[in-house]
Amino acid sequence: xxxxxxxxxxxxxxxxxxxxxxxxxxxxxxxxxxxxxxxxxxxxxxxxxxxxxxxxxxxxxxxxxxxxxxxxxxxxxxxxxxxxxxxxxxxxxxxxxxxxxxxxxxxxxxxxxxxxxxxxxxxxxxxxxxxxxxxxxxxxxxxxxxxxxxxxxxxxxxxxxxxxxxxxxxxxxxxxxxxxxxxxxxxxxxxxxxxxxxxxxxxxxxxxxxxxxxxxxxxxxxxxxxxxxxxxxxxxxxxxxxxxxxxxxxxxxxxxxxxxxxxxxxxxxxxxxxxxxxxxxxxxxxxxxxxxxxxxxxxxxxxxxxxxxxxxxxxxxxxxxxxxxxxxxxxxxxxxxxxxxxxx
Amino acid sequence: xxxxxxxxxxxxxxxxxxxxxxxxxxxxxxxxxxxxxxxxxxxxxxxxxxxxxxxxxxxxxxxxxxxxxxxxxxxxxxxxxxxxxxxxxxxxxxxxxxxxxxxxxxxxxxxxxxxxxxxxxxxxxxxxxxxxxxxxxxxxxxxxxxxxxxxxxxxxxxxxxxxxxxxxxxxxxxxxxxxxxxxxxxxxxxxxxxxxxxxxxxxxxxxxxxxxxxxxxxxxxxxxxxxxxxxxxxxxxxxxxxxxxxxxxxxxxxxxxxxxxxxxxxxxxxxxxxxxxxxxxxxxxxxxxxxxxxxxxxxxxxxxxxxxxxxxxxxxxxxxxxxxxxxxxxxxxxxxxxxxxxxx
DNA sequence: TTGTACGCGTTATCAG
DNA sequence: CTGATAACGCGTACAA
Numbered sequence: 001x002x003x004x005x006x007x008x009x010x011x012x013x014x015x016x017x018x019x020x021x022x023x024x025x026x027x028x029x030x031x032x033x034x035x036x037x038x039x040x041x042x043x044x045x046x047x048x049x050x051x052x053x054x055x056x057x058x059x060x061x062x063x064x065x066x067x068x069x070x071x072x073x074x075x076x077x078x079x080x081x082x083x084x085x086x087x088x089x090x091x092x093x094x095x096x097x098x099x100x101x102x103x104x105x106x107x108x109x110x111x112x113x114x115x116x117x118x119x120x121x122x123x124x125x126x127x128x129x130x131x132x133x134x135x136x137x138x139x140x141x142x143x144x145x146x147x148x149x150x151x152x153x154x155x156x157x158x159x160x161x162x163x164x165x166x167x168x169x170x171x172x173x174x175x176x177x178x179x180x181x182x183x184x185x186x187x188x189x190x191x192x193x194x195x196x197x198x199x200x201x202x203x204x205x206x207x208x209x210x211x212x213x214x215x216x217x218x219x220x221x222x223x224x225x226x227x228x229x230x231x232x233x234x235x236x237x238x239x240x241x242x243x244x245x246x247x248x249x250x251x252x253x254x255x256x257x258x259x260x261x262x263x264x265x266x267x268x269x270x271x272x273x274x275x276x277x278x279x280x281x282x283x284x285x286x287x288x289x290x291x292x293x294x295x296x297x298x299x300x301x302x303x304x305x306x307x308x309x310x311x312x313x314x315x316x317x318x319x320x321x322x323x324x325x326x327x328x329x330x331x332x333x334x335x336x337x338x339x340x341x342x343x344x
Numbered sequence: 345x346x347x348x349x350x351x352x353x354x355x356x357x358x359x360x361x362x363x364x365x366x367x368x369x370x371x372x373x374x375x376x377x378x379x380x381x382x383x384x385x386x387x388x389x390x391x392x393x394x395x396x397x398x399x400x401x402x403x404x405x406x407x408x409x410x411x412x413x414x415x416x417x418x419x420x421x422x423x424x425x426x427x428x429x430x431x432x433x434x435x436x437x438x439x440x441x442x443x444x445x446x447x448x449x450x451x452x453x454x455x456x457x458x459x460x461x462x463x464x465x466x467x468x469x470x471x472x473x474x475x476x477x478x479x480x481x482x483x484x485x486x487x488x489x490x491x492x493x494x495x496x497x498x499x500x501x502x503x504x505x506x507x508x509x510x511x512x513x514x515x516x517x518x519x520x521x522x523x524x525x526x527x528x529x530x531x532x533x534x535x536x537x538x539x540x541x542x543x544x545x546x547x548x549x550x551x552x553x554x555x556x557x558x559x560x561x562x563x564x565x566x567x568x569x570x571x572x573x574x575x576x577x578x579x580x581x582x583x584x585x586x587x588x589x590x591x592x593x594x595x596x597x598x599x600x601x602x603x604x605x606x607x608x609x610x611x612x613x614x615x616x617x618x619x620x621x622x623x624x625x626x627x628x629x630x631x632x633x634x635x636x637x638x639x640x641x642x643x644x645x646x647x648x649x650x651x652x653x654x655x656x657x658x659x660x661x662x663x664x665x666x667x668x669x670x671x672x673x674x675x676x677x678x679x680x681x682x683x684x685x686x687x688x
Numbered sequence: 689t690t691g692t693a694c695g696c697g698t699t700a701t702c703a704g
Numbered sequence: 705c706t707g708a709t710a711a712c713g714c715g716t717a718c719a720a
Binding site: 352353354364365368371372396397399400401402403404405 | 696697698699700
């Protein structure tokens with residue numbers, strides 16, 4: 001079975017009895033073409049089922065029409081939302097999305113640079129923690145590869161980025177618990193290589209400080225944004241004496257794990273221990289009770305970031321740092337603490 | 345800030361004092377090059393930080409080194425595993441993965457064809473339900489675009505594919521419930537546009553038939569593989585009088601929804617109602633109780649399918665239809681039914 | 689308004 | 705073993 005050779009711009013030109021250049025003009029909607037010629041060319045294109053050869057176009061325009069999405073093994077729901085937003089913006093555009101999950105950005109920056117170079121991308125979207133990597137950014141800039149960042153926490157003012165205020169959001173979450181009457185509030189940090197983990201810790205600490213609640217280091221546990229890591233951390237917190245009456249997990253996966261850990265200990269949520277998550281990912285609605293959480297508009301963020309990236313590719317002015325609003329969603333995993341046993 | 349022009353094969357040739365063709369030979373590991381020349385060229389490449397221009401290579405070789413992954417808004421965990429498997433196999437290869445989620449394969453096949461044509465792909469991986477679309481397959485074959493299919497249920501023997509035995513798996517799941525003593529077993533079907541939904545229903549019916557349990561149509565509800573749709577379907581089943589003592593959901597998202605619905609009704613799982621899922625996705629371990637489910641090796645399937653696709657691209661023989669093993673994972677969401685009230 | 693000549697960076701052909 | 709030359713398909717510069 002031979003593949004029949006794909007028809008080229010020359011074939012179309014012959015059939016329409018014009019020059020190749022004219023066909024090119026019609027394709028790219030350039031001016032100075034008679035309407036009659038246009039329609040003739042269009043018909044020829046249709047008849048030959050002509051599709052421009054992207055490689056050839058790319059060669060002359062030095063464009064690949066490929067945009068890379070760099071991320072690092074985060075939770076499935078995060079990746080999916082990220083891709084959804086990016087693809088949504090790309091709909092109808094000529095650009096295609098190449099997914100580039102990397103093992104560890106910090107470990108081998110040069111390897112990633114090589115990957116990006118060889119991938120012949122027109123631009124890249126950087127998700128955390130790549131979005132905070134100075135070396136990577138420098139290399140990209142040197143290589144002349146435009147990029148936009150999602151949820152950066154540092155090095156702002158260096159090109160387009162979209163983020164939310166992690167500090168304020170975490171503070172809000174903690175204040176919600178404090179307002180309910182909690183005083184012993186544990187926190188489970190996320191992957192330390194993600195700067196958001198620090199930002200969210202800061203928000204937690206600010207909330208405590210504002211209410212004059214002393215910070216206790218044993219109330220701070222570290223996880224990796226995964227369910228498993230959350231399970232381990234939550235068990236540790238619940239084994240304290242006295243245990244916290246509320247736990248703030250830095251993402252929903254770990255919050256779900258906290259609920260599971262509580263159940264293991266025979267504690268019920270929110271009666272014995274309140275749980276608050278972060279992200280409003282699918283999992284927050286799937287577990288029981290549904291999680292009080294901070295909605296992080298990941299899809300919108302990806303959409304906006306891609307939008308800014310396309311603007312850069314069109315040669316428009318570089319966008320700045322956009323901040324998107326978050327929202328505290330109060331569901332059923334948080335409530336007032338049990339009344340303290342009266343002090344005799 | 346001017347971007348410095350990327351160095352080309354000619355620059356390398358000049359520096360190494362050889363012809364461009366020789367550089368090309370070294371790059372592609374062609375024979376007939378002196379070791380001395382080789383090393384000289386390699387050094388020049390390193391010095392100039394040379395990376396071949398993929399567009400130019402693609403133009404002459406008529407290859408884009410792009411592989412598309414076509415899928416249709418399935419559950420996040422499924423997509424992620426799919427991508428993971430495909431990317432895992434692509435690691436170290438020159439090919440890149442372009443994600444192509446489509447709205448509805450059946451609705452506008454021609455649009456999808458156009459999409460694939462314009463995307464300039466070397467090959468495509470078809471996930472359900474695209475993997476069962478005859479028109480799409482015909483077009484791809486006519487266009488000379490190689491493809492491999494994941495979980496096809498029809499049109500086998502038409503090129504590489506990887507699947508599992510959905511009928512047998514569903515039968516096994518149902519038999520597990522029957523063995524526990526259940527007789528009133530409800531089922532929640534998946535999206536009707538996915539052929540797996542029918543296959544799994546057939547397995548369920550076969551299990552009932554084997555045990556002489558009459559099939560009741562009111563025990564069959566339809567969902568769309570989403571949590572929300574599962575919630576609606578489960579509520580319906582649980583509102584029956586008498587309600588089923590066990591429910592088989594055709595994926596884990598809907599099984600999780602069934603657990604939630606049971607809790608709404610004040611029923612506990614598995615004491616009042618057993619729940620069995622399908623896929624062994626993350627969600628099956630995150631909900632409480634963890635779900636008894638069928639492990640579907642999605643990641644392996646994608647890996648294998650990609651492997652077969654690469655073989656085709658290398659010009660090797662087309663692979664056939666591979667069947668991967670499934671496995672019933674018994675966890676805590678299934679157990680024996682409550683003893684029937686004694687018939688006086 | 690339309691066409692011609694040339695170049696983009698790489699590889700295949702064929703000669704040396 | 706190595707190199708000159710001609711493609712690959714399209715867009716740019718310049719003519720006509």
